[in-house]
Amino acid sequence: MTLREPLTRERIIEAALHIIDGQGLGRLTMRRLGDALEVEAMAIYHHLPRGKEELLDGLVAHVAALTADTRPLGGEDWRTRIRDWADQYRARLIEHSGVLPLLLTRRNPVALTTTDRSLREVLRLAGFLEAATAPAAHTLLSYLIGHAALEARARSRNDPDTTVDWDRQFHAGLDVILAGMLTALL
Numbered sequence: 613m614t615l616r617e618p619l620t621r622e623r624i625i626e627a628a629l630h631i632i633d634g635q636g637l638g639r640l641t642m643r644r645l646g647d648a649l650e651v652e653a654m655a656i657y658h659h660l661p662r663g664k665e666e667l668l669d670g671l672v673a674h675v676a677a678l679t680a681d682t683r684p685l686g687g688e689d690w691r692t693r694i695r696d697w698a699d700q701y702r703a704r705l706i707e708h709s710g711v712l713p714l715l716l717t718r719r720n721p722v723a724l725t726t727t728d729r730s731l732r733e734v735l736r737l738a739g740f741l742e743a744a745t746a747p748a749a750h751t752l753l754s755y756l757i758g759h760a761a762l763e764a765r766a767r768s769r770n771d772p773d774t775t776v777d778w779d780r781q782f783h784a785g786l787d788v789i790l791a792g793m794l795t796a797l798l
Contacts, residue, residue, distance in 0.1 A: 615758060619651055621659045625670045632671070632710035642667075645755060668714055673723040675711045678704055679730035682737070690738030691790045694731070694752065698786055701727075701756050703761075709764035735793075745798035755789055 617623060624629060627648045631640050640663060646653035660666040680697040715723070731749035740748065763778045 616650060619649060619655060619659060621670065624656055624659055624667065625674050628667055628671055629674065629708060629711070633708060637710045637713060668718060669720045669723070671711050672714050672718050672720045672730065675704065675708045676715055676723040677726050680727055680734045682730050682733040685734075685737050690734060691703060694735050694790060695703070695783075696755060697731070697734075697787065702760055702782060705757065705760035707763055709760070709768070712757070712761050712764055717760060727754065732774075735796075738797070740793075740796050742794075748793050751789060751793075755785060759785065 623769060624645065628640055628645055631644060631648060642653040645667075649656070656667075657663055660670070678697070679702050681693055685693065716737075728746075728749050731752055732745040735745040735748055736742065739745060759782055763782070766776060766778075
């Protein structure tokens with residue numbers, strides 16, 4: 613007899629993410645998820661009482677939460693810290709691009725809370741005025757999510773005529789935003 617890993621909220625979300633990454637958001641059903649977890653679909657509701665709605669909110673929170681490094685900067689340039697985080701966040705969003713439509717359309721304000729707080733802390737450490745940290749973090753997140761959505765859409769089309777250098781375009785846009793943010797330090 614093979615022992616099965618206990619069913620947990622985290623395991624359910626990971627399995628749903630695996631389905632979306634491999635087959636697309638439209639293929640995610642509670643029955644398919646139950647099959648992937650080797651449980652009856654109804655067992656999932658014990659961990660997610662609101663059902664699919666709670667699952668979708670959990671997927672958004674899982675993918676959207678990636679905190680920036682909030683340790684003291686020391687001699688490190690704050691822009692390097694933000695760039696490093698931005699590269700990781702973009703990679704995460706592209707890796708799980710099937711969740712991007714949910715991130716753009718679901719009302720789940722807490723999904724970005726920890727990410728937003730960490731960005732604001734890095735900016736505070738860099739000397740930004742408190743009033744400037746919220747709009748700066750919002751701008752960064754908006755750019756990253758928007759760019760990832762456009763990039764994922766273009767990549768999903770597999771258009772051989774598309775010669776966009778997404779890395780170069782992403783970093784050029786990020787540099788423009790970071791340069792503009794310098795005015796908040798003045």
